[in-house]
Amino acid sequence: MPGNTQDLVGVGGIKDSTIIMKDGSLRQIMLVGGLNFQLKDEEEQDSISAAYQNFLNSIDFGIQIVVHSRKVNIDKYLKNLDDKIKEEPSPLLQNQINEYKEFIRQFVQDHDIMSKAFFVVVPFYPVGVAASTGGVTSAIPFLSKKPTEDQKKATAAENDAEFKKNLEQLGQRVDQVIQGLSSVGMEVLVANDEQLVELLYNFYNPESTEKEDIVLPSENKPEENN
Numbered sequence: 001m002p003g004n005t006q007d008l009v010g011v012g013g014i015k016d017s018t019i020i021m022k023d024g025s026l027r028q029i030m031l032v033g034g035l036n037f038q039l040k041d042e043e044e045q046d047s048i049s050a051a052y053q054n055f056l057n058s059i060d061f062g063i064q065i066v067v068h069s070r071k072v073n074i075d076k077y078l079k080n081l082d083d084k085i086k087e088e089p090s091p092l093l094q095n096q097i098n099e100y101k102e103f104i105r106q107f108v109q110d111h112d113i114m115s116k117a118f119f120v121v122v123p124f125y126p127v128g129v130a131a132s133t134g135g136v137t138s139a140i141p142f143l144s145k146k147p148t149e150d151q152k153k154a155t156a157a158e159n160d161a162e163f164k165k166n167l168e169q170l171g172q173r174v175d176q177v178i179q180g181l182s183s184v185g186m187e188v189l190v191a192n193d194e195q196l197v198e199l200l201y202n203f204y205n206p207e208s209t210e211k212e213d214i215v216l217p218s219e220n221k222p223e224e225n226n
Contacts (some may be wrong), residue, residue, distance in 0.1 A: 024194065026120055029122075032119065032181060059178070063177060066121065070202050071114060081098075120181070
């Protein structure tokens, strides 16, 4: 029998701008601004390529580079136009703004206007994260003792300390990636908790328009999907 849909998602939770996977590993996601590489002259292109090659050679851990296209949400933009119509005293300008708003709304309805975003995922796997901790007593509930409140608090404190230690090591990797990409000339931002929730929603609902706009680094250009 098919399991619950949530069982197919590897994400266990989000905390301190970090995705905590069900296997105990951690992920931080960076929003990266694109570069108009083709508009650079040959010398600049060579310089960018060399800097990017040096960055890749400098890291001793795996990263994932994701290019994601999604439908643009213009609800906020249309609402701003409605507000301008109400504030505009001239009936002529009100009519022009309204016609422009209807043109934009109809155009987006008839065409898939996409926004391309670039992400870098940096993982961290704590030592022994893949090791099984289950034994006979954990597999058979009535053979294991129910933990006391003091034991629960001690376990929670231990888990929190372990998380902070792992988060510090992950942060060192993220800082290295930020420095490397910045040397290439790219703007980099670490996604916060709210942005991570939004990104995961979009990835698992690819046919829907994003719930609201995420502030991404500059030079991510919208494109029309013909």
